[in-house]
Amino acid sequence: MEATQATDGSLTVREATEDDGPAVRSIALRSMEASYSLSPSTIESAIQQWYGVDSFSEKLDDEEVLLLVAERDGEPVAFSESVIVEDRGDIHWLHVAAMYRGEGIGQELYEETRERLENAGAETIRGLVLSMNTEGNRFWERRGLMKIGEGSVEIDGTAFVENVYVDQDHVDLQPITVDGRELYIDRTDSDRGSDGPFYTVYTDDDRENRYSYYCGACESLVTSMDSMGRLSCEECGNQMKPTRWDAAYM
Structure with missing residues (x-):
């Protein structure tokens, strides 16, 4: 060791x-x-x-x-x-x-x-x-x-x-447009998933209004949790791994 x-x-x-x-x-x-x-x-x-x-x-x-x-x-x-x-x-x-x-x-x-x-x-x-x-x-x-x-x-x-x-020097937001609405993916704020990271998405570039998550595995927006209260991507099945806390972001 x-x-x-x-x-x-x-x-x-x-x-x-x-x-x-x-x-x-x-x-x-x-x-x-x-x-x-x-x-x-x-x-x-x-x-x-x-x-x-x-x-x-x-x-x-x-x-x-x-x-x-x-x-x-x-x-x-x-x-x-x-x-x-x-x-x-x-x-x-x-x-x-x-x-x-x-x-x-x-x-x-x-x-x-x-x-x-x-x-x-x-x-x-x-x-x-x-x-x-x-x-x-x-x-x-x-x-x-x-x-x-x-x-x-x-x-x-x-x-x-x-x-x-x-x-x-690594603070960065990636703007995306969803249904005509501009959102911001925070690539510095993410959580581990079973198949890829989940990035936090904001409605503003000041990071004051959290909107949802962005699945790094299939590059789709995740706006809800499953029936057990866990973050799960409906498109590809990517699930957030448990962390030191029980997350309650959404």
Whole structure:
């Protein structure tokens, strides 16, 4: 397994293994308790959903998911979870154990995560964070990323606003005309599908009014969900893959 030693000689970043499950769950739990105004039961339920034994194994087996663990003196102190979507790297989580915050670990882990995503083919980076996490939003801004929009996400039955950040030099909209109406495909804002990505579509170039999704597999507009509330393309059957949240965009 490839590991990278930080320049100060004290931090090692490596890919996660099955043995890291308990440490990852513990770091995520304490980090979320410090960063989010969520009830303890909601946080615990979410962590079991994302990093329970079976879910953690599935992430490790998913070739599009990158899970990195940062160690100090052999002890896991932080981790990141990212996903490759076409030529973009989505950093879903970057958690640092509460007792180790303020020591530059988050910055080092971000740089290592970004480098590995770029080596895997990512040409740009997207960061996702709940709007309530003030420090998390500042983290992306300090990294030079720009907020381009918001999404509505559901945690344990409650909807929350999630902010989306991307590299400023990769902000781009593709105009299309559907039934005489001009719409805008945001190629920087997409989710994984079973056969191709789903891109967010807006009615305006300011990204203020979300309209629908655009199927990257068959290049058709998707304006509704299936009977189970999942995004599915009626033209080709492409279905959105589950993410860390239960999406509630439409």
